[in-house]
Amino acid sequence: MPLHIDPKQLNNAHSSTDHSILDELQDLEDHGITEAFDVLPGGFVRCSACHQVGDARDTALLDVRRLEGKSDPSEMAAVLxxxxxxxxxxxxxxTSFGPLASAEDQDVLMALSVHERFAGLGAVAP
Ligand SMILES: [Zn+2]
Known part of the structure; x- marks a missing residue:
């Protein structure tokens, strides 16, 4: 059976609504972002490249992608x-996101001002 490209996948390339975390990670990898950060308690993150622990407030936030659990709020997550x-x-x-996010994740989201970032995004694209 010949390979074919599903046109829906092309059209959805930048739509976040139907994306899973794995889709987002694949997309980031396609853009050369291959390292990962672990969330640590107290608003710290650890880089997988150098294994250094850094204060999230000193870490640059380049992009935020939010994934919403369609029926279950505990599935809400953010890919930073x-x-x-x-x-x-x-x-x-x-990170987890929303009312059920873990304390560690909340601290990191707070330190990175992720919520302010969302507020800004929301004004542009409701
Ligand atoms: Zn590093």
């Missing part, structure tokens, strides 16, 4: 693109 303050590597950081 961060740049390490130690080695400059760019990587993805997956």
């Amino acid at each position: 693109t961060l740049r390490c303050s130690h080695c400059g590597a760019e990587g993805a950081c997956i």
Whole structure:
């Protein structure tokens, strides 16, 4: 059976509504973002490239992609693109999001001002 490209996939390339975390990570990898950041308690993140722990407030937030659980709020998640303050590597950081987010994730989201970022985005694209 010949390979074919599903046109729906092309059209959805930048739509976040139907994307899973894996789709987002694949998309980031396609853009050369291959490292990952772990969330640590107290608003810290650890870079997978240099293994240094950095304060999230010192870490550049490059991009935010929010994934909404369609029926279950506990599935709400955010895929953040961060740049390490130690080695400059760019990587993805997956956090829970919303009312059920863990305390560690809330601290990092707060330190990165992710909510302000969403507020800004919301004004442009409701
Ligand atoms: Zn690093």
